[in-house]
Amino acid sequence: MRIGVVAPSTPIKRELADRAVEIAAADFPEAELVFHPQCFLTHRHFAGEDHDRAAAFADFANDRSLDALWFARGGYGSCRIAEEAIARLEPQARDKLYLGYSDAGFLLAGLWRAGFKHLAHGAMIGDLRRSGGEAAVRRALGWCVRRDPDALEPGLDGRPSVAFNITVLSQLLGTALQPDLSGHVLLLEDVSEYMYSIDRSMFHITSNPGVRAVAGIRLGRVSDVPVNEPDFVADEEEVVRYWCERAAIAFLGRADIGHDGANRVVPFGAGPNKG
Amino acid sequence: MRIGVVAPSTPIKRELADRAVEIAAADFPEAELVFHPQCFLTHRHFAGEDHDRAAAFADFANDRSLDALWFARGGYGSCRIAEEAIARLEPQARDKLYLGYSDAGFLLAGLWRAGFKHLAHGAMIGDLRRSGGEAAVRRALGWCVRRDPDALEPGLDGRPSVAFNITVLSQLLGTALQPDLSGHVLLLEDVSEYMYSIDRSMFHITSNPGVRAVAGIRLGRVSDVPVNEPDFVADEEEVVRYWCERAAIAFLGRADIGHDGANRVVPFGAGPNKG
Numbered sequence: 001m002r003i004g005v006v007a008p009s010t011p012i013k014r015e016l017a018d019r020a021v022e023i024a025a026a027d028f029p030e031a032e033l034v035f036h037p038q039c040f041l042t043h044r045h046f047a048g049e050d051h052d053r054a055a056a057f058a059d060f061a062n063d064r065s066l067d068a069l070w071f072a073r074g075g076y077g078s079c080r081i082a083e084e085a086i087a088r089l090e091p092q093a094r095d096k097l098y099l100g101y102s103d104a105g106f107l108l109a110g111l112w113r114a115g116f117k118h119l120a121h122g123a124m125i126g127d128l129r130r131s132g133g134e135a136a137v138r139r140a141l142g143w144c145v146r147r148d149p150d151a152l153e154p155g156l157d158g159r160p161s162v163a164f165n166i167t168v169l170s171q172l173l174g175t176a177l178q179p180d181l182s183g184h185v186l187l188l189e190d191v192s193e194y195m196y197s198i199d200r201s202m203f204h205i206t207s208n209p210g211v212r213a214v215a216g217i218r219l220g221r222v223s224d225v226p227v228n229e230p231d232f233v234a235d236e237e238e239v240v241r242y243w244c245e246r247a248a249i250a251f252l253g254r255a256d257i258g259h260d261g262a263n264r265v266v267p268f269g270a271g272p273n274k275g
Numbered sequence: 276m277r278i279g280v281v282a283p284s285t286p287i288k289r290e291l292a293d294r295a296v297e298i299a300a301a302d303f304p305e306a307e308l309v310f311h312p313q314c315f316l317t318h319r320h321f322a323g324e325d326h327d328r329a330a331a332f333a334d335f336a337n338d339r340s341l342d343a344l345w346f347a348r349g350g351y352g353s354c355r356i357a358e359e360a361i362a363r364l365e366p367q368a369r370d371k372l373y374l375g376y377s378d379a380g381f382l383l384a385g386l387w388r389a390g391f392k393h394l395a396h397g398a399m400i401g402d403l404r405r406s407g408g409e410a411a412v413r414r415a416l417g418w419c420v421r422r423d424p425d426a427l428e429p430g431l432d433g434r435p436s437v438a439f440n441i442t443v444l445s446q447l448l449g450t451a452l453q454p455d456l457s458g459h460v461l462l463l464e465d466v467s468e469y470m471y472s473i474d475r476s477m478f479h480i481t482s483n484p485g486v487r488a489v490a491g492i493r494l495g496r497v498s499d500v501p502v503n504e505p506d507f508v509a510d511e512e513e514v515v516r517y518w519c520e521r522a523a524i525a526f527l528g529r530a531d532i533g534h535d536g537a538n539r540v541v542p543f544g545a546g547p548n549k550g
Contacts, residue, residue, distance in 0.1 A: 010505070044508040045471060076471040079478045171475050174449045175482035196320060196351040200446050203354045207450035230285070233319040 001067040001145060002032045004060035005125065007039040008085070009103040010075030011047035012125055014040060017072075020125045020137065027138060031145045036060055039072045046077045054081040057107070058088040061096070068144050071100030071107070073126030074165075079106040083176050086110045099144055100124050102191075102259065105168040106177055112162065112268055113179035120144075121163035121187070121257065122151070122265040132261020143265040153187065153256050153264040159215055163187035163257055163266035166222070170201040173208045182213040185252060187266055188240070189220030191259035195232035198222060199239050206247035216250035221258025276342040276420060277307045279335035280400065282314040283360070284378045285350030286322035287400055289315060292347075295400045295412065302413060306420045311335055314347045321352045329356040332382070333363040336371070343419050346375030346382070348401030349440075353381040358451050361385045374419055375399050377466075377534065380443040381452055387437065387543055388454035395419075396438035396462070396532065397426070397540040407536020418540040428462065428531050428539040434490055438462035438532055438541040441497070445476040448483045457488040460527060462541055463515070464495030466534035470507035473497060474514045481522035491525035496533025 003024075005017070017035050024031050038056035041048030048056070060069055071078075086107070097118040098111055108119050120143060123136035130136070142148035153163075162181060166188050172178055188205075190198060205211050222236035234242070237254070244251040256264045278299075280292070292310050299306050313331035316323030323331070335344055346353075361382070372393040373386055383394050395418060398411035405411070417423035428438075437456060441463050447453055465473060480486050497511035509517070512529070519526040531539045 042505075045503075045505050076475060079475060170446065171479045173479075174484075175479065200351060200354060204446045204448075204450065209449075228320075230317075230320050 001030065002034055002065060003068045003070050003144060004034045004036065004063060004066040005039055005070045005072050006036045006056045006060050007047035007072040008053050008057055008081060008107055009047065009077035010045065010073055011042050012039055012072045016125055016128050019128050023134060023137060024141060028141050028145045031141065034066065047072070050080050053077065054085040054088070057081065057085045061093040062090045064092050066096060068097040068099060070140070070144065071104040071124050073124050074100070074102030074104055076103050078103050079171065079177070082106045082110045086114055097144060099140060101163065101263070102165050103168060105164045106172055108268065109164070109169070109172050109179050110177040113177060117269065119268040120265050121268070123263050127263070130259070130261060135261045136263045139263070139265060143267070151265045153266045155218060155253065155255060156266065158270060159183070159185050160270045161185045161187060161266055162268050163189070163220070163255070166190040166198060166201050166205065167193055170204045173204065173210070178210060181210060183215050185216055185218060186211070186214045187218045187220055187255040187257055189255070189258045190222045192224045192226065194228050195225050195234065195236070195239065196228060198236060199232070199234070202239055202243040206243040206249060212247055212249060214249060216252040217244055218252045218255040220255040221260060223259055276305065277309055277340060278343045278345050278419060279309045279311065279338060279341040280314055280345050280347050281311045281331045281335050282322035282347035283328050283332055283356060283382055284322065284352035285320065285348055286317050287314055287347045291400055291403050294403050298409060298412060299416060303416050303420045306416065309341065322347070325355050328352065329360040329363070332356065332360045336368040337365045339367050341371060343372040343374060345415070345419065346379040346399050348399050349375070349377030349379055351378050353378050354446065354452070357381045357385045361389055372419060374415060376438065377440050378443060380439045381447055383543065384439070384444070384447050384454050385452040388452060392544065394543040395540050396543070398538050402538070405534070405536060410536045411538045414538070414540060418542070426540045428541045430493060430528065430530060431541065433545060434458070434460050435545045436460045436462060436541055437543050438464070438495070438530070441465040441473060441476050441480065442468055445479045448479065448485070453485060456485055458490050460491055460493060461486070461489045462493045462495055462530040462532055464530070464533045465497045467499045467501065469503050470500050470509065470511070470514065471503060473511060474507065474509070477514055477518040481518040481524060487522055487524060489524060491527040492519055493527045493530040495530040496535060498534055
């Protein structure tokens with residue numbers, strides 16, 4: 001299969017792309033990674049200007065020779081192009097798998113809202129910079145190439161699921177990217193946010209009528225929380241349980257996702273039931 | 276007049292309250308500051324537990340012997356109590372002025388939504404810790420006690436105005452605190468947020484149908500922006516102009532508000548026309 005790689009947010013280095021190709025060649029020889037040159041552009045904060053990133057995404061999504069679209073890296077930037085880029089997609093774009101997480105959640109949300117069926121929350125090439133990141137990338141490839149059940153988040157129970165970064169989900173509520181999450185199990189994770197900011201985002205998320213229609217929330221890892229003065233004291237589980245209780249949303253326990261090497265894959269929708 | 280002080284977010288020290296009393300005694304002898312003991316409580320991150328802060332706010336707001344309610348300080352925490360506390364207000368609470376900004380914006384937003392007529396975005400006692408903060412506090416008192424026109428933000432033009440912190444406004448959209456801003460001039464400011472976060476918040480704010488109904492946006496100061504790698508390059512004015520243009524919202528120039536000693540007062544609604 002052929003997996004196209006685009007960078008809707010921030011760029012990756014060639015060396016990281018080369019490392020991903022080596023991993024794929026060693027462990028997934030039936031897969032070919034095709035990097036759009038846009039992955040290596042730099043414009044200010046971003047992997048090229050907005051029109052570069054939107055065009056690369058739409059070109060690869062509409063390319064019938066590609067079976068999947070893998071987002072290279074998160075950071076920030078996909079909210080600036082998501083609505084316009086998704087509007088440019090043609091019917092064949094619905095056949096392929098879209099894989100990524102973190103800032104790419106803006107695109108996954110918009111695609112889910114637009115009725116795309118094959119989306120997955122999972123590691124990206126940028127994760128190769130993390131300790132243990134190769135394991136997460138192999139898991140993402142394992143799902144993408146072979147639908148390997150061992151790649152899956154272990155708590156998926158057959159109910160429709162989605163997974164998002166807490167801050168990203170907060171920032172797309174009420175926009176043209178917000179999907180209908182009624183009846184979904186919502187998995188959440190975050191990284192590098194103050195705990196008071198996680199608390200405020202959870203106020204925002206759990207106050208949203210659309211989010212209140214979910215079947216429940218499961219909490220992944222909230223990592224690299226900066227030190228704050230005063231200390232927030234409460235940890236992420238206490239925070240999420242508190243807001244779930246206030247909003248009468250079921251708290252369904254922890255989830256094995258996060259910005260780390262242990263990050264497992266969450267296919268959107270009623271994915272395979274591991275049990 | 277008697278000005279009650281409560282702390283819906285984080286606590287202040289006694290010394291800061293004493294300094295505010297000195298300033299009021301020297302320059303506004305007709306005013307008496309009445310500090311609720313809750314201002315000095317500490318519970319984890321907050322000025323007391325949620326029920327302490329909600330009760331202090333409602334008690335003082337409903338107190339007929341007080342002419343104004345001044346929020347002691349921002350930080351974080353008022354979103355946790357705003358909806359419940361506002362629901363406890365009695366008719367006489369509508370007669371007094373409510374004054375503050377930053378995190379207190381959650382309360383100002385909810386009060387504006389609830390039809391309270393006397394709200395103002397202005398400095399708080401916590402600003403006495405800032406360089407030049409005494410001038411901002413004198414300006415807030417000048418408006419509160421004497422409706423001093425020199426305290427006012429100089430660009431107010433008679434159209435209904437509101438002012439909010441960018442991050443706070445973003446986080447209350449879609450909640451029970453979001454006010455109707457149709458036809459309002461919306462003044463914005465922020466502090467201590469990454470520029471990519473300001474950009475993301477502006478995506479969120481300008482994508483909201485309610486916000487798109489404003490008469491226009493004016494930009495105050497965005498200060499203490501942390502260094503980020505990669506640098507965002509664009510400054511706050513470029514960011515806000517960009518999102519206003521995308522959303523077909525009029526960008527109406529700069530505003531003289533922010534987390535600093537120059538912060539001027541913005542009465543909500545059709546305030547006095549300085550011109």
